[in-house]
């Protein structure tokens with residue numbers, strides 16, 4: 001172990017229980033997304049096991065865990081999908097609901113929400129914040 005690892009503050013990722021907790025959260029999250037009639041259509045032709053893996057790696061980075069994400073950038077993956085702000089808000093709501101249900105501390109959820117706000121322009125069509 002390096003000095004940095006010994007002295008660094010505990011990350012959100014560690015606090016919520018590491019890889020197995022993030023994986024459990026992503027499973028619950030995509031179950032909610034796929035059960036939402038407004039959103040399910042986006043994922044009809046998507047390889048969901050791969051999608052869940054990518055989201056686990058990305059959420060790990062957001063929570064301050066190890067960065068092993070090697071997928072496409074958010075804009076590259078989402079701009080072709082023409083996602084309106086309302087659908088972005090629905091997805092964000094499902095993620096927040098998931099973390100709340102799993103007992104994730106409020107300050108961690110607040111930081112995740114801050115990241116959601118920061119990356120919205122990359123995901124939503126045309127990068128507009130209109131309607132939010």
Ligand code: HEM
Pocket residue numbers: 039042043046047051054055058071072073077078081083087088089091092116119123
């Ligand atoms: C902050 C919010 C979001 C994050 C962090 C996120 C994350 C990701 C990641 C990591 C991928 C995989 C990229 C790859 O395969 O290289 C992906 C793909 C995808 N996302 Fe999102 N996403 C978000 C919001 C949304 C929203 C709002 C929708 C739809 C309403 C959506 C629909 C999709 C779809 C359909 C794919 C698969 C695209 C394809 O395979 O061509 N995502 N997302």
